[in-house]
Amino acid sequence: MYILSTKADFDSAHFLKDxxxxxxxxxxxxxxxxxxxxxxxxxxxxxxxxxxxxxxxxKKSLRKLTKALDHSLIMEEGALKKNxxxxxxxxxxxxxxxxxRPTAENxxxxxxxxxxxxxxxxxxxxxYETPNNVASFIPDED
Numbered sequence: 001m002y003i004l005s006t007k008a009d010f011d012s013a014h015f016l017k018d019x020x021x022x023x024x025x026x027x028x029x030x031x032x033x034x035x036x037x038x039x040x041x042x043x044x045x046x047x048x049x050x051x052x053x054x055x056x057x058x059k060k061s062l063r064k065l066t067k068a069l070d071h072s073l074i075m076e077e078g079a080l081k082k083n084x085x086x087x088x089x090x091x092x093x094x095x096x097x098x099x100x101r102p103t104a105e106n107x108x109x110x111x112x113x114x115x116x117x118x119x120x121x122x123x124x125x126x127x128y129e130t131p132n133n134v135a136s137f138i139p140d141e142d
Contacts, residue, residue: 002042003123004052007034008062010070014102017079026073029129031104033111035062038123053120061118065111074102104128104135112137 013028039052048054072094080088088095100106104127112125126136 002039002052003036004038004055004058005034005036006055006059006062007032008059008066009033010066012069012072012074012096014074015079016101016103017076031066031069031107032128033062033066033107034126034128035111035115035120035122036124037115037120039121058120061115061120062111065114069096072096074098076101104133105137108135108137112139 009030009032011028011030013026015026016023018024035058037053037058042050042052073088074096075098077097077099085095098106098110100110107127108125111127112122115122115125122139124136124138126134128134
């Protein structure tokens with residue numbers, strides 16, 4: 001089995017609604033997303049001969065996803081009062097809402113799903129909130 005890995009970063013703020021601790025407050029991270037794709041065979045013909053996938057295409061796909069989140073407030077849908085959210089939007093803040101709590105664990109699954117939808121054979125996605133704190137998603141082998 002061949003494994004290919006790449007990383008991309010983004011900076012954003014988030015908070016955890018109903019969390020009992022300091023992460024209930026808005027705070028920022030430099031998130032790092034690491035993706036591993038796998039393949040049993042290498043491409044035999046064409047410009048990608050000898051590769052699982054082209055690194056440049058893999059990086060481009062991952063960076064497109066991370067760039068969309070860069071310098072934003074990421075939050076769970078319904079986490080703020082409507083008037084609070086409207087006031088932040090009126091001030092020009094970029095808010096991105098998700099149907100899940102914005103934890104590293106949930107983002108690992110989110111990036112796994114998005115990269116799989118893009119056609120990659122994803123073995124593992126890891127999301128670092130800090131250099132020392134990482135959550136990973138590995139699909140079950142059925």
